[in-house]
Amino acid sequence: MAKSVIPIGPWHPLQEEPEFFTLTVDGETVVDMDVSIGYNHRGIEKLSEMKSFDQATFVIERICGICSTSHPFAYTRAVEDVIPVEVPDRAKYIRTIIAETERIHSHLLWLGLAGHFLGYNTIYHWVWKLREEILDVCEILTGNRNNYAIFKPGGVRRDFNMDDIPLVLRKIDGIIPTVDRLKKAILDDPVLHARLKGIGILTKEEVIDYSALGPTARASGVAKDVRKDAPYGAYDRVDWDMIVTENGDVFDKVVVRVLETYESIKIVKTCIAELPGGEIDLNIKDIPPGEGIGAHEAPRGETFHYIRSDGTNRPARHKVRAPTFMNLPTYKATVIGETISYATIILAAIDPCYCCTERMAVRDVEGKRLFGGPDLVKLSQEKTARMKREMGMP
Amino acid sequence: MRTREQVLKDLQTRFKDDIVDLLDKSPKRVYMEIKPESIVRVGSYIFKDLEARFNIASGVDARSHIEILYHFSLEYINLLISLRVKLDRKKPVIDSLTTEFKAVNWIEREMSELLGIEFKGHPEMKRLLLPDEWPEGVYPLRTDYEEWDKNAIRDRGV
Amino acid sequence: MKLPKARELVEAIKALIVGPYTSKFPYKPHVPYKSFRGQPKYDPDKCVGCLACEQVCPAEAIGHEDITDGGEAKRVMYHYTDTCIFCGTCELACIADNEGIKLSNDWELAFFDRKTESFETIDKELQLCEICGEVIACKDHLRWISERIGELSFSSPTLYYSKLKELGVIDENIVSALRDSGRSDRFKILCARCRRETTLT
Numbered sequence: 001m002a003k004s005v006i007p008i009g010p011w012h013p014l015q016e017e018p019e020f021f022t023l024t025v026d027g028e029t030v031v032d033m034d035v036s037i038g039y040n041h042r043g044i045e046k047l048s049e050m051k052s053f054d055q056a057t058f059v060i061e062r063i064c065g066i067c068s069t070s071h072p073f074a075y076t077r078a079v080e081d082v083i084p085v086e087v088p089d090r091a092k093y094i095r096t097i098i099a100e101t102e103r104i105h106s107h108l109l110w111l112g113l114a115g116h117f118l119g120y121n122t123i124y125h126w127v128w129k130l131r132e133e134i135l136d137v138c139e140i141l142t143g144n145r146n147n148y149a150i151f152k153p154g155g156v157r158r159d160f161n162m163d164d165i166p167l168v169l170r171k172i173d174g175i176i177p178t179v180d181r182l183k184k185a186i187l188d189d190p191v192l193h194a195r196l197k198g199i200g201i202l203t204k205e206e207v208i209d210y211s212a213l214g215p216t217a218r219a220s221g222v223a224k225d226v227r228k229d230a231p232y233g234a235y236d237r238v239d240w241d242m243i244v245t246e247n248g249d250v251f252d253k254v255v256v257r258v259l260e261t262y263e264s265i266k267i268v269k270t271c272i273a274e275l276p277g278g279e280i281d282l283n284i285k286d287i288p289p290g291e292g293i294g295a296h297e298a299p300r301g302e303t304f305h306y307i308r309s310d311g312t313n314r315p316a317r318h319k320v321r322a323p324t325f326m327n328l329p330t331y332k333a334t335v336i337g338e339t340i341s342y343a344t345i346i347l348a349a350i351d352p353c354y355c356c357t358e359r360m361a362v363r364d365v366e367g368k369r370l371f372g373g374p375d376l377v378k379l380s381q382e383k384t385a386r387m388k389r390e391m392g393m394p
Numbered sequence: 395m396r397t398r399e400q401v402l403k404d405l406q407t408r409f410k411d412d413i414v415d416l417l418d419k420s421p422k423r424v425y426m427e428i429k430p431e432s433i434v435r436v437g438s439y440i441f442k443d444l445e446a447r448f449n450i451a452s453g454v455d456a457r458s459h460i461e462i463l464y465h466f467s468l469e470y471i472n473l474l475i476s477l478r479v480k481l482d483r484k485k486p487v488i489d490s491l492t493t494e495f496k497a498v499n500w501i502e503r504e505m506s507e508l509l510g511i512e513f514k515g516h517p518e519m520k521r522l523l524l525p526d527e528w529p530e531g532v533y534p535l536r537t538d539y540e541e542w543d544k545n546a547i548r549d550r551g552v
Numbered sequence: 553m554k555l556p557k558a559r560e561l562v563e564a565i566k567a568l569i570v571g572p573y574t575s576k577f578p579y580k581p582h583v584p585y586k587s588f589r590g591q592p593k594y595d596p597d598k599c600v601g602c603l604a605c606e607q608v609c610p611a612e613a614i615g616h617e618d619i620t621d622g623g624e625a626k627r628v629m630y631h632y633t634d635t636c637i638f639c640g641t642c643e644l645a646c647i648a649d650n651e652g653i654k655l656s657n658d659w660e661l662a663f664f665d666r667k668t669e670s671f672e673t674i675d676k677e678l679q680l681c682e683i684c685g686e687v688i689a690c691k692d693h694l695r696w697i698s699e700r701i702g703e704l705s706f707s708s709p710t711l712y713y714s715k716l717k718e719l720g721v722i723d724e725n726i727v728s729a730l731r732d733s734g735r736s737d738r739f740k741i742l743c744a745r746c747r748r749e750t751t752l753t
Contacts, residue, residue, distance in 0.1 A: 038523035046534060055610035058639050084420065129573055136585070143589035143655075149639035157644065161587060211448040211497035224447065229469040230422065293423060293465065293474060295449075306452045306463065319452035321501075326450075329500055 003031065006340065010039055021331075028339040035328060048318040053079055053287055056315065057151055060305075063320065065146060066109060069095075069102045070298030071305070071320065072151035077232060077294030078305040079153035082287055088279040091155040096234040097271045098141065098148055099296070100264040105134040106299035107257045107264075111186075114254065117345050118195060123186065130178050133171050140164045140171075155281030165272060172265060179265075183258050196251035200334040200346035203248060210330045213323045214301025215256045220248035226297040238270045250345055287313070298323055398471045401444060409436055415478075425463075427478040430488050433464070436477060438494040440466045446475065448497040453505040455536045460486045460509060464498075481511065490516040508535040582659075589638045590658040592631060594674045599652035601627050601676035601690030605642035611635050614642060618678060618687050625678040627690055633661050634670045648696065679714060681743035683750075688743050691718075713741050 009020035018039035024032040044063055048056045060071045073095060080087065087095075108131040115123030135145040141160055142148035150156050186192060202212070207220045217224055223244045227235040243259040245252040289311040296303050301323030308317040335343050396404070402424065406413065412432035417425040428436050440446045446466035454461045464477040481488060490513035491498040502513045503522040510533040513519065524534075532542050556564075575582060584590070606614040613635035617628045631653075638655065646652045663669035676690040688694070694714045698705035705711040737750040 038521070038525070041523040041525075043534065051610060054641075055608070058610040058637060058641075062637075081420075081423070132573075140585050140587055143587045143640070144638065147637070147639075149589070149637070149641075157640070164585075164587065208445075208447075209496050211495075224469055230467075230472045230474075291425070293476070295467075302449070304449050304465070306450075306465070308454060317452070317454045319450065321450040321452075325500060326497060329496065 010036070023335070023340065023343060025340055028341075030335050030338055030340060030343050033332060033335050033343075035331065037328070045318050045320055048320075049315055052313045053153055053309075053315065056318070057153070058149065060320070061147055061149065061151070063322065066106050067102060067298045067300065067303075068147045069099045069151070070296050070303045071322075073099055073233075073296040074294040074298075074303040074305040075307070075318075075320075076151050076153045077296065078292040078307040079284075079287060079294070079309075081292030081294055082290045082307055082309050083284065084292070085154065085282060085284070087155050087282060089276045090159075090278045091280045092232075093234045093271050093275050094156045094160060094280065095151070096238070097268055097275075098138070098150060099233070100267045100271070101134060101137055101141070103264045103299045104261050104268070105131050105138070107261045108134065110257060110299075111182075111254070114345065118192070120192070123182070126178070126182060130175050130182070133175050137168050137171050140168055152281065153287075154284035155279070157281070159280050160275075169269070169272060172268060176265065179258075179261060186254060186258060192254075193251065195342075196254060196345070197249060198247075199250045199342045200338060201248045202330055202334050206330065206333045207248075210326065210333065212301070212327050212330050214297065214299070214327070215253055215260065216301065216327050216330065218242070218244050219252040219256045221246040226295050226302045230295065232296070234271055234274075235267075237274070238267050240267050287311075300324060301327060395470045396444075398473055401468065401471065401473070405436075405440075408439070412436055422472055423474050423476070425476045425478055427480070430479045430481055433477070433479055434489050434491060434494060437464060437466075437491050440475060440477070441495050444468060445470075448495065449474070451498065451501045451505065453509040453511060453535070455483075455509060457483075457537055459483050460511060462488065462505065462511065464491075486511040487514060488512070489514050492516050507533070509533050510536065584657055584659060586657065588657050588659070589640055590656045591633060591638070591661055592636065592640075592642055592653050593656045593658070594629060594631065594653050594672070595651055596674045596676075598648045599629070599646075599674065599676065600648050600692040600696045601629060601678075602647050602693050602696075604645045604647050605653050608641045608645040610639060610641060611637045613637070620678065620680060620685065620687065625680050625687070627676045627678050627687075628673050629676065630671045630673055632671045633663070634666065679741060681746050682740035683737065683742060683746045686743040686745070688741065709738070710741050710747065713739065717741070 003024055003026050006023040006025055007020065008023065009018065011018050020036040020039070022034045022036070023030050044059055048059050051059055057072050057075060060075045061068045063071045108127050112124045112127035112131065115121065115127065138148065139145050141164070142150050142158070150158055202216065202220050204221050206212075207217045207222045212220075212222075213224070221244060223242055225242045226232075228242050240263045243256050243263065245255055287309045289309055292307045292309075294305045294307070303323060304319075304321040306317070306319040306321075307315050310316040331346070334346050338346060398421075402416075402418075405426070406416065409428065409432065412428045412435065413426060414429060415427040417427075419425060441448055444466075446468045449465040449467050451462055451464045454463070460481045460483050462479050462481065464479075466475045466477070467473070468475065479488060486509070488511065490502055492502060492513075493515060499516075499518070500522060502516055503519060505511050506513055506516075506519060507521055507524050510531070521528075529542060533539060601616075603616060606616060613632045615630040615632070617630070619626050619628060640655050642653045643650050643655055646654075676692060679688045679691045679694055680686065681688055688710065691714065694711060695718070698711045698715050701711075705715070737746075740750075742750065
């Protein structure tokens with residue numbers, strides 16, 4: 001049987017992350033796959049043990065460049081669980097606002113990239129222009145577009161400048177019409193329907209078996225969200241809905257993310273309107289010996305931190321679990337059985353037709369080369385014509 | 395749905411001989427120390443019958459022994475159960491849970507290379523994070539870990 | 553050919569009037585929001601050289617060097633631009649009313665040579681022990697402490713002598729008058745070890 005192996009990576013041209021997928025394909029169907037990670041293993045858990053509790057926040061913040069609130073949020077909650085303390089109300093609201101603005105820009109970023117993977121670059125440009133506004137909001141509120149440096153065990157480091165709030169609200173309101181239009185454009189687009197519906201289905205049982213998280217789980221009808229299940233910050237004081245869809249395909253994951261953007265906008269606006277006064281920091285000086293666990297619903301799912309303190313000012317053990325660690329193995333359940341062209345969007349990677357064609361060659365048992373580049377172009381043209389006929393298109 | 399008390403009571407009666415210690419730390423956190431040999435029974439009961447979500451496992455080198463904490467969250471009662479097992483530091487061996495549910499696959503691979511814990515019965519035990527040139531038997535998260543690569547750059551790089 | 557929708561036409565006309573969304577950056581300067589966290593800058597007048605910022609810096613982007621040989625003793629404070637993560641911990645930890653080191657809006661930090669251009673320095677005058685030459689602290693730091701603790705500073709000879717010396721009250725005449733009785737050392741600014749030894753003799 002003619003099986004060939006398509007390597008994607010070790011450096012993703014589009015996701016810009018080092019990871020290495022090996023797809024074993026039979027014809028066009030993926031029959032097996034393997035993921036190699038660890039190219040970017042920076043030893044942050046070890047590094048964090050060498051920094052004080054206060055300094056470790058900044059190392060933790062740099063685990064992820066996109067969701068740079070989620071890890072410090074979970075980390076500070078873990079440290080507060082060791083003591084245990086409750087942070088002041090204002091700090092809770094500030095944390096929530098930052099976390100939700102981040103969720104907006106993170107979902108928008110993913111949406112733009114997804115459009116880019118599919119070759120729908122209009123979405124990519126639209127969404128990334130929109131995302132700039134949200135990044136501006138982050139810059140106004142915290143002083144930077146990313147890596148907000150605002151989290152601290154026991155509270156937040158800096159307060160908002162209340163003079164900036166009207167500008168922030170104006171900017172957030174300004175993006176709503178565009179998001180509306182985007183929602184219509186994405187959810188009503190027949191091409192996207194054709195490409196995304198029924199693709200890469202992750203069933204409810206698989207979600208539970210793999211303990212998948214976040215939008216990946218919610219798109220499959222598993223209503224799990226740390227913000228609702230174990231409320232923290234200001235999430236239990238604000239009215240918002242958990243978005244759950246049932247199908248578990250790629251299209252539903254898009255829907256969940258688009259609709260969650262609206263919920264996040266709602267949370268940010270309510271939190272800003274209800275922002276209480278008072279202290280922002282508890283000025284924690286000593287961390288007693290003990291253990292603590294903190295979790296936060298990051299844009300990609302639950303971030304989980306476990307801290308063990310031995311009474312010194314450094315963590316004795318710090319375990320970090322990013323949501324992708326649980327979500328990545330589900331690729332094995334979603335990709336196998338799909339064709340290569342769908343594998344790309346399921347893996348949320350680049351379209352491999354472009355970068356892999358020259359690397360791939362179908363070989364039969366004797367090792368004789370069957371298809372070259374021009375042959376593949378011809379094959380794909382024939383396939384397009386056949387599909388057009390089948391769909392009854394002119 | 396069961397309440398928090400029912401769940402804890404159920405666990406205590408069902409696994410009377412397996413539980414070494416149960417620490418009810420706070421309304422949301424319970425730490426339960428069990429015997430290493432009963433991990434598969436207790437773990438799969440919590441995961442399957444109590445319908446818990448597996449958060450993660452975290453291995454700790456506590457100098458006198460090696461500890462693994464398996465964290466499970468029960469969303470319907472907002473409770474996080476951490477199963478604690480203590481292993482012999484010289485030769486840490488424990489049964490793999492991968493046969494019961496797939497979520498532990500990667501973390502067991504990670505713990506075996508970072509802490510040197512052997513998971514009996516793991517179907518695909520190979521490297522996950524460390525580079526290929528990393529020597530065998532050097533475990534970076536052990537407390538007695540020493541830098542093995544003498545040529546590594548450790549200054550500001552200037 | 554399909555005709556464009558009204559929405560698309562409006563968008564196109566708007567784009568013609570408003571112009572591109574992107575800025576003409578290298579030709580036009582980019583002005584960040586005033587809350588932007590840029591490069592931390594020392595204020596040489598406010599900074600007292602206490603090294604609190606160096607201790608808290610999570611990225612080890614702040615360093616110092618004490619130069620005691622040849623001429624005046626000084627402490628050179630380094631801030632490494634390339635290592636800095638602009639977190640603002642130094643500013644929050646600064647003992648001089650958070651003004652000794654302050655985040656600026658400056659973000660254009662590119663340079664050519666990492667060995668010579670990657671850092672900014674300021675010099676602070678050092679106070680040395682007058683017997684053994686050990687570094688005690690920066691002169692500004694000692695003055696800052698005596699200002700903060702008020703009359704209590706008279707309990708520490710090092711503090712009030714350094715203050716009196718600055719005012720010019722202690723001069724050679726007073727010290728020389730005591731030289732014969734062997735107690736002149738006590739009127740010097742000393743490090744903790746030398747202070748104990750002189751008091752014991």
